[in-house]
Amino acid sequence: MRAEIVSVGTELLLGQIVDTNAAYLARVLSELGIALYRRVTVGDNRERLLAALTEALTSSDVVFTIGGLGPTMDDITRDVLAEAMGDTLHPDEQIAAQLRRFFEQRGMPILESNLRQALVPSAGRAIPNPNGTAPGLLFEGRNGKIAIALPGPPNEFIPMVNDFVVPYLRTRTGGKGVIRSLVLRVVGVGESFAEDRIKDLMQDANPTVAPYAKVGEVHLRITAFAETPAEADRIISDRAALIRQRLGHAIYGENEETLEQVVVSLLQQKQQTVATGESCTGGLLSSRITDVPGSSKVFLGGIVAYSNAAKTDFLGVDSALLARFGAVSEEVARSMAEGAQQRFGTTYGIGITGIAGPEGGTPEKPVGLVYIGLSQRGRAPIVERCEFIGSRAIVRHRATQTALNLLRLRALES
């Protein structure tokens, strides 16, 4: 099976956004063993889009469009794709009713243009979009050609690829000759350390192992080629087991699993709870934890103590401690962790205080200096001193990453 991707949007041709969607879909296709020989990007222009689609449909079995499904006049993909496929669009009453309900609930008037999003192909159907108003469209042509139209916003696009495109294509390809991959997620060690431990494995052709450095973590992608998915999975799981032996607890999760998800489910298993006291991260740590569904079972609450008064009033940090050591100090981080743990009555308390920058650094306490305290009921608290390099956003992210990892390693041994 041969595929082509047509990205649609003048903003792509003006270089205003980078086409991460096309790269995501390309990777998915390669993992399904579907050949992608070409990608094309055109603007919101009827004539050029029609030419690109016609050409793509001539040389490929399945053509994807990304973008141009919105309600506005320059969203032309729906109409032009129908023309290229020799199909016609008609309103789907169920989708129209959903759209009307959507606007009604918001007390907004529905416009005629909004209802264009309820149009579906005669030979095909709508693809549900749980995160937006524009459904995707599947066209199944009489000549066996398939076209799949997907919306541009990544938070709508990615779930539709995972939940619709992958299972749909799997049934169409019969699943022979596959590429599969697994990502092992590593935290607390650098890319070169991780790479050094698996250098020999990086020479192999099947499976391949490739490291990717992310902010505050490293991803190791294992990719295997095989006749069947089961065989590919076996090759991958053997290699993953070997890498796990070498990197141990530095591997915290797999694929799309986030560090906060792993921490929340670990605490759920152990029936333990946590509370936070944050200064420089300003709620980013509690926000990451509560981003995980079900976190209310393990997270009781947090204090964002940006001012010194708040550290004293809400976390019980002794003002003498603040005066003597300063707000950014080992002592205050420890006291914030203890305060959070005691006041919320949790198993663990985390305290973070530091200088996120870009202003506020001194020679003794430079931008990027962060103290992270971990307190546990019945055990002595610990504090980690970190010096992070990077922007304010990176310092804040790395601080929460380190805090989550401290908590994970402690919960693993509890």
Next chain:
Amino acid sequence: MRAEIVSVGTELLLGQIVDTNAAYLARVLSELGIALYRRVTVGDNRERLLAALTEALTSSDVVFTIGGLGPTMDDITRDVLAEAMGDTLHPDEQIAAQLRRFFEQRGMPILESNLRQALVPSAGRAIPNPNGTAPGLLFEGRNGKIAIALPGPPNEFIPMVNDFVVPYLRTRTGGKGVIRSLVLRVVGVGESFAEDRIKDLMQDANPTVAPYAKVGEVHLRITAFAETPAEADRIISDRAALIRQRLGHAIYGENEETLEQVVVSLLQQKQQTVATGESCTGGLLSSRITDVPGSSKVFLGGIVAYSNAAKTDFLGVDSALLARFGAVSEEVARSMAEGAQQRFGTTYGIGITGIAGPEGGTPEKPVGLVYIGLSQRGRAPIVERCEFIGSRAIVRHRATQTALNLLRLRALES
């Protein structure tokens, strides 16, 4: 002048890397006033690259290739581009000598394949690459067509675009004609509402106005073509003024400005302060506010009150209120806002309580229901009831977006 970009590399078609180079070059071309109607990506395949280049050279005046200039066998761009241009390559002795010196200095033997990088077109020349071994290539065809081959690594690519491509194209275009653009950021109204207000302006060819829907906001991009940058800026600022008249306070900022940046600087101007009491957003609101450098002047702190006990203990929410109306209610949102404002002693307090999902909804209180309270010293508090659709992350983001906007609108009138 019309341009096309052809990106070359199987790794792009496998989705292993995202093509940021093409987006960079696209933006540069738009700023030079050169029309880019299409971008194509092909793999390291002779036949398909030749077809793509031939097609591009038919419809465009200047064609760029990105990638495929390395020394290995699958680096085919040089040869295939020469063929497409009807040109031949010959060794440039000066470049060959540089290459030999480069390898000698590193104590590495130079291979025959390395010397392929010294080949240059008969009608054209090499483009210096101070950051790598592969020079770029300029082909100047007898038919007036131009082709420019650039290397793939961004640290080599970007300097060559800035130092060679921009000045070269400026001389070719006679330096006349620029495209400039401005983004107006809109919050609190939907894409179709915003579009409805400016529908007539969207018909114009110069400047163009195009809406882009983002999560919780809409961006309106104004793009102008003109002889000079000053003239383009004047066209844009006239159009921006007109749009501001029509959308008023719904426009919160320009270009890269975020809503939290606008709120923080507004509070700084007014010398006002804010504190937060968050339940379902779990610290996301305080995290967004403290993401802004200098926010410590206006943000004193926040309480993440995930449990009912925390709402009572730290924000003073009456437990009778919680029992009678439930944690997700207008009354509790108001009380959380007042608690935050009073306990931190700030000008404003914000309280957020809702059901972020995916679990926890009921027919009366569905997933996505969020109450947002705003309390102000000396004024009656207000509460907004919202029903958001989407994933947990989207509900949480939209809730903080609405809260920041409520605060912005209130501060504007204070």
